[in-house]
Amino acid sequence: LAKTTQPISMDSYEGQEVNITCSHNNIATNDYITWYQQFPSQGPRFIIQGYKTKVTNEVASLFIPADRKSSTLSLPRVSLSDTAVYYCLVGDMYNTDKLIFGTGTRLQVFP
């Protein structure tokens, strides 16, 4: 499983767009990039997953450059309720049992 590096923390204000970048230099051909969100005392929640280029859903967008060595989770117009820890995970989702979580990025949204 590829090692990931992401900022420990980020601050933002309500209504702003937040971009969290994750580095995964050793990503393998079969690896996907998945982001989870976790609120205190709750289980991680799947946000978005992608392999290359751009993926968008109702919650976020995921930008993946051609070399796939990094990815950026984009949260449009954050609100206070987006304050959480965001995890970037990289792995062959279809052939692995376990998710390996790092320390994640703690996003704090201020009013």
Next chain:
Amino acid sequence: EPEVTQTPSHQVTQMGQEVILRCVPISNHLYFYWYRQILGQKVEFLVSFYNNEISEKSEIFDDQFSVERPDGSNFTLKIRSTKLEDSAMYFCAVLRTEPYEQYFGPGTRLTVT
């Protein structure tokens, strides 16, 4: 209705006691997982379970731990003789295919005194 529920939400037990944590998936799932998160630390994989047997386990999942699906519905994690360091949030997860993700339950907070 949540896809996965866990009971109890909070369990307090004394060191050396056995505890059983339960996970109840709402719809039919084939793959099940247990993770734990010690307060302030990372979410750690414990074990995966498929077709009524362990598929993979981590080094944390030693002989103190066991899993089973006693009635084809509940999925349980048993800790035989709890230690203080077992205090953590324990999350059950199931594999969903649309989207392809591990879907986590709300967790059980285990406190060992």
